[in-house]
Amino acid sequence: MTSISCGIDFGTSNSSVAIGTGTAVSLVPVEGEQVTIPSALFFLRPNNEAYFGREAVNMFFERESGRFMRSLKRVLGTSLMTQGTAVNNRHMHFNRIIGLFLTNLKERTDAYAGADVENVVMGRPVHFVDHNPAADDRAQEELKAIAQQVGFRHVEFQFEPIAAAFAHEVNIQGEQLAIVVDLGGGTSDFTVIRLSNRYIRKADRTADILASTGVRIGGNDFDKELSLSLIMPEIGYRTTYGEKNIEVPLHPFHQLAEWSKVNFIYTPKALMQTRQILHQSHDPGRYARLLRVLEKETGHALLAAAERAKIVLTAQVEHQALFDFIEDDFVLTIGRNQFEVSIQEEVRKISAAARKCLHDAQVKPEAIDLVILTGGSTEVPVVQAEFKRLFPQAAIADENKLSSVGLGLAYDSRNKFN
Structure with missing residues (x-):
């Protein structure tokens, strides 16, 4: 039987899942027919029944009685993970809250795959927490523990901008030097990477990844x-x-x-x-x-x-x-x-993080062939203008802004587990 693995992009604002079987990779409908879902929960009074995504958002704006929660990813690695919060007058830890959201994603993944999917590559920002390696490591371990609690036996991680690069690589003839600009709700991440459709099934991409940087600034x-x-x-x-x-x-x-x-x-x-x-x-x-x-x-x-x-x-x-x-x-x-x-100061910091990625990779801006824009915040005109200014000679790829990370994680999961 062909092994099934998946990639989960648990985002600050939106999340997606893709599965990989054999040579095929496909996005999972995670809310109705939609292949992305807002990373939001609504706990309805009085029993704290949980609702997810657009349904949660609608319940909140329709003034249903309960507690609305968003941007849970930003809690990982912080003291709030252990402190927890009151949900409709009941104390609840964040590992349970995030676990409910990931459980919903896993149930939809299993239903789509027709099997219990046990292998996952979870996306992660280059830095969950800026300038705090201990908190950064703790955030990944917390997310790994939650993923295991909801039923994934084997959990690996990949930087989100690298995953976005993998999603675009299938369309690249020859070899191109790319910088991935992944601007999500909570973080902005960058990777300089060599891409080619000939490299898709390479198990070890270490030599192709020249540098990765990130900053905890996003939409x-x-x-x-x-x-x-x-x-x-x-x-x-x-x-x-x-x-x-x-x-x-x-x-x-x-x-x-x-x-x-x-x-x-x-x-x-x-x-x-x-x-x-x-x-x-x-x-x-x-x-x-x-x-x-x-x-x-x-x-x-x-x-x-x-x-x-x-x-x-x-x-x-x-x-x-x-x-x-x-x-x-x-x-x-x-x-x-x-x-x-x-937002000019935030854009300046994002631009500085991208330039640091080039510096770490020992690459000049004019050497970049392709700029891959992913994440909803890359839609902001001043952000687009900044990256066109930094890389005036490079081609721009910006398709699948909200789902490219999930797709790339599934490609990575296929290579890691199959």
């Missing part, structure tokens, strides 16, 4: 900076209060600007503090909006509005962002130029 950070720069000031960010003109506490706004932290702001202490400051606020109209967000627990809707603005501004130069969940007729006009200014 979620674009959402955060857009929110803090252009949205949060309209709900009281950096306003002042009291006789001494003290700046309001910034902590609640920063938590409301991050998918992985927004749930932690809904506390009696935060509500009490916000109500007390509102009485002394120098801008009560705006600051009262913060109180409404906390009282109604609409932080995810606030973040979703920022994400929506980012997406719309990839195609349009201006966006009318509606915040009627805070206040009737509350609309902000957000321009692409404003957005690009808000």
Whole structure:
């Protein structure tokens, strides 16, 4: 019987699975007919029944009673993994929460394959945690343990940008020197690699991989900076209060600007503090909006509005962002130029990480034949412009932005396990 293996791209924002059997590699429908699924869960009250992906997102925005969670990948390697969190007044560890999401992926993979798939190559960023090798190693071990708990007997890992390169390699005649630019929700990763369709079944690609680098910046950070720069000031960010003109506490706004932290702001202490400051606020109209967000627990809707603005501004130069969940007729006009200014430091760091990859590989930009763009954040015009500026002579490949990592992991799994 032909062995079946799979690759799982457990992403910060979206996830995908592909299986490899013999010479064939195919994406698994992981939500209905869709081959990608938002990395999101919704725990419905009162029994904490878990829902996943688009269904979870829809339940949250339809105001079902429960707890919505996203960006779980960013918890790996941090103290939150052991601390856990309250889910509808019940304490739950993150290994169980992530395990539920991976269990859903495995069940769909097994159903598609018609067999119990025991072999998996999991994608991982070059760095789960920047500048902390111990936390980085811990994050991989945590993810491996969860994958084994949900039923995978043999678990290997591959850097996500290398996997993306493998997905594109099948179409490459001759040999090309490529740089993979993998900009996900939580990280940006880069690999300089020699590619050829002649190399597809090579078991050891060490000599072809010249360098890999990464930085913990991604699309979620674009959402955060857009929110803090252009949205949060309209709900009281950096306003002042009291006789001494003290700046309001910034902590609640920063938590409301991050998918992985927004749930932690809904506390009696935060509500009490916000109500007390509102009485002394120098801008009560705006600051009262913060109180409404906390009282109604609409932080995810606030973040979703920022994400929506980012997406719309990839195609349009201006966006009318509606915040009627805070206040009737509350609309902000957000321009692409404003957005690009808000993320310029993040784009600079991403560009620096790409240049470091070239330096580590001892390759000059003009030697690159192919730039492989993968991950949703590569859609952002200022990001595309930066990489076209860095590699003006290279060809650009950007098909299958959201599923190329999963496909490449399946190619890798086929080589590792078959």
